Amino acid sequence: MKENKVYTKTGDNGITSLMSGKRVPKHDIRIKAYGAIDELIAWLGLIRDTTNTIEIKGTLIKVQKQLMVVAAELATDSKTDFPSNLKPLENKTIIFIEEEIDKLTFKLPPLRNFIIPGGHVSISYCHIARCICRRAERHVTELDKEIKISGIIIAYVNRLSDYFFTLSRFFAHELEIKEVKWSGNKFH
Numbered sequence: 001m002k003e004n005k006v007y008t009k010t011g012d013n014g015i016t017s018l019m020s021g022k023r024v025p026k027h028d029i030r031i032k033a034y035g036a037i038d039e040l041i042a043w044l045g046l047i048r049d050t051t052n053t054i055e056i057k058g059t060l061i062k063v064q065k066q067l068m069v070v071a072a073e074l075a076t077d078s079k080t081d082f083p084s085n086l087k088p089l090e091n092k093t094i095i096f097i098e099e100e101i102d103k104l105t106f107k108l109p110p111l112r113n114f115i116i117p118g119g120h121v122s123i124s125y126c127h128i129a130r131c132i133c134r135r136a137e138r139h140v141t142e143l144d145k146e147i148k149i150s151g152i153i154i155a156y157v158n159r160l161s162d163y164f165f166t167l168s169r170f171f172a173h174e175l176e177i178k179e180v181k182w183s184g185n186k187f188h
Helices: 029-050 054-074 091-106 121-146 151-174
Strands: 015-017 023-025 114-116 180-183
Touching: 029 054, 029 121, 029 151, 054 091, 054 151, 091 151, 114 151, 121 151
Parallel strands: none
Antiparallel strands: 015 023, 114 180
């Protein structure tokens, strides 16, 4: 019986494989891009684990699945290597995130100041996800300068950071946590 091990030892010298089998350094911008997406996927699991709001849990699992597709697209250096069982993101995915942002925003008071992250673990996790998402966006747009990346991926990741910010505000509202506002040198 063949043993199926998690470790392969093929990355011990700082090199990893893309889906095509092409070997690249682990510090390659493509690896940084889909690595940040992978990190974001993990944080979303944590956020899902801290909320009891069924609709939010459903949205987050859907986003995690969409991000798995993003990671696969970023790990593919040729359209012919993209897994046949996956479908690249489409514009409707961006529309989905925008609609989720709009649904949450409708329930919130208007925003007139910057918000200091914190107040509850769920709120803080959303802000961490927002920051990781922004880092992923920076890596994806940097990769786009070398290798053309789908504009849908770039827009989707950009919209996601807005979603996590809005979700943090929704959690504050839902949990009745007063947002700490920042307005320059004025401290409230």
